[in-house]
Structures are given as C-alpha cells and as structure tokens.
Amino acid sequence: MRMDLTLNGRPAQWEAAPGATLLAVLRDEGLVAAKRGCETGDCGACTVLLDGQPVNSCVVAAARAHGHRVTTLEGLADDPLMRRLQDALVEHAGVQCGYCSPGMLVSLYHLLRACRAEGTRPGDHAIREALSGNLCRCTGYVKPVAAAAAVAAALAGIPATGTEAR
Ligand code: FES
Numbered sequence: 001m002r003m004d005l006t007l008n009g010r011p012a013q014w015e016a017a018p019g020a021t022l023l024a025v026l027r028d029e030g031l032v033a034a035k036r037g038c039e040t041g042d043c044g045a046c047t048v049l050l051d052g053q054p055v056n057s058c059v060v061a062a063a064r065a066h067g068h069r070v071t072t073l074e075g076l077a078d079d080p081l082m083r084r085l086q087d088a089l090v091e092h093a094g095v096q097c098g099y100c101s102p103g104m105l106v107s108l109y110h111l112l113r114a115c116r117a118e119g120t121r122p123g124d125h126a127i128r129e130a131l132s133g134n135l136c137r138c139t140g141y142v143k144p145v146a147a148a149a150a151v152a153a154a155l156a157g158i159p160a161t162g163t164e165a166r
C-alpha cells in the first residue's frame, strides 16, 4: 500500500503492509522517538501528532496517514517550545528511565501550543489532564508537572516557530 503524507513538515511517500500500524511504519522509517510500550493504546509511549492532534500510534493504522500530517518528536526538535519542554523536564528531574518521556513531551507540547494560541496559561489540573494518557512508572508525575508548569509560566515569550508552526 502506497501512501503520500506530510511527515515532520516535508512530503513523504511510504510503502506499508496492509494492517501495519503507524508506530510500526514510523519505527521502520528510523523515527524511533515514539516508543513501543503496551501496543494496546493504554500507555501513551507511542504518542505522535496526526494533523496536530496527539494519537497513540500503536493503535492507528498507517493507512490513516495517507493525505495527512504526521509529526513525531524528531520533527519538533527545532521548535523552541519543545526545546524548552525538554530542558525543563531535565532541570526538574522529570526524567528517570525516560521511556515515557517522548510521549509525555508530545502531549505537553500539544497542550502548551494550544494554550499559547489562545493566550491562556494551563494550571496543574490541565497539565495532569494532558498527561492522563501517558503512563509513567518512575516519576509519580510531580516533577513532569512542575516542569510543564515552569514552561507554562514563560509561554508568552516562547516564539511560535518550527515544524508545527509552518
Ligand atoms: S505503545 Fe501505544 S499506547 Fe502503549
């Protein structure tokens, strides 16, 4: 099955087996930031953006990407908001084993990007809600939430550039 899509801001063509998941194809393409966790849509380790919305790529058919926009953590590497989130997660010791971190980052990016566009600032409740689909066995969530809150406090000063802003 041949697919044409926008992958991390650029046109891409994929050949994928019928029934292949988006996660499987991404990882076959060498985009391995999205992690293989439960593969049942429960842990969020495989979170990517599909047309700007977070999805569990392990339960999304690769065929859904045809004609659509897929953004992975790799594609957000040049985005100032994502870089601030990554730095904050490290500074607040919000990374332990790190397996959940890519998925958490994509979920937090989605929340904060939307808040910046609306001119709002998310509180801890909204941050926890954004992370509700990202299971973490190590951190207890306190430190990742503190990291996101610190970025939220500085949100207005973070420029809107990068893959998702184009
Ligand atoms: S690996 Fe996709 S939700 Fe767990």
Ligand code: FES
Residues within 6 Å of the ligand: 094, 095, 096, 097, 098, 099, 100, 101, 135, 136, 137, 138, 139
């Ligand atoms: S840091 Fe280990 S699962 Fe979250």
